[in-house]
Amino acid sequence: MHLCKDCDSGELQCTKCIIGGHSRRPLHRIQRWNGNYFEDTSLANAGLTIDLGHNPVTCVAGHGKIQSHLITVMDINGLHNVRLCWCQCLRFSHLAEELFRRQWIPATLIRPGTAFTFRVMKHFQRLSHIARTTPWDFCNVIQRLTDNIQPDQLPDIYRSFNRVQRLWRISRAYKRAGVTMCHSIGTLPCLGLQCVSCPWPGRNIPDNWKDDPDV
Ligand SMILES: [Zn+2]
Ligand SMILES: [Zn+2]
Ligand SMILES: [Zn+2]
Structure with missing residues (x-):
């Protein structure tokens, strides 16, 4: 009998059921009852x-x-x-x-x-x-x-x-x-992030910031 440690159901399953229930979840960890205790095994070992x-x-x-x-x-x-x-x-x-x-x-x-x-x-x-x-x-x-x-x-x-x-x-x-295969060497966009504290017209200051009498 097998027990899946990642399914949260806690139910014991035969080999056929544990394989059938995990065909789309192949990365679950299972244990097998060897007569004395549950030993770790894998779904690949179960078949x-x-x-x-x-x-x-x-x-x-x-x-x-x-x-x-x-x-x-x-x-x-x-x-x-x-x-x-x-x-x-x-x-x-x-x-x-x-x-x-x-x-x-x-x-x-x-x-x-x-x-x-x-x-x-x-x-x-x-x-x-x-x-x-x-x-x-x-x-x-x-x-x-x-x-x-x-x-x-x-x-x-x-x-x-x-x-x-x-x-x-x-x-x-x-x-x-936004780099794609279309960009050749030399035309790559910059990977660094723009500084959020610097003034960027249209983003964190108005476009017409030069007209502001306080500037
Ligand atoms: Zn599972
Ligand atoms: Zn079964
Ligand atoms: Zn074929």
Whole structure:
């Protein structure tokens, strides 16, 4: 029997039900009753696979080109093993693109083994701005959320996370500044924010401020 720690229902479920109920929530943490106690396990270990690409029903190759790949995904509740499955018969784009479509950022573009959810990147950016949390401390917290007994046994994600959080930060800055692929080098808008204390005609002082007799 299985118990999901993130569903808040507290009900025990058989393997079939826990897989069926989590096909759209693959980043929940589950435990399995081993006869003596509930031990931590993963949805991938229970048999859950996430289908990428086209709907398996419309496969023109009779599922002849199925690929399977196990990756580590970091979310705000810890690290997760996720088994991905896809068929390359028709319209399957690059694996990294498929992960982006799910709002997961791959750590590398060629056959990624690690990914980070948009959710965890936003979470870290807030913590970094408000609580001054460093990437190193954040990775330690995530590892201890995953396994507080032997965090050293988990995959080392610090270097990947640190690289991706820098990319995330700069891409958010580009987005806020309206930078698109159309801008070539030299025509990039400024990423810095304008000073709110300085006088800007039409914004915090009138357009005709020169006509003001008190100026
Ligand atoms: Zn759940
Ligand atoms: Zn059941
Ligand atoms: Zn197919």
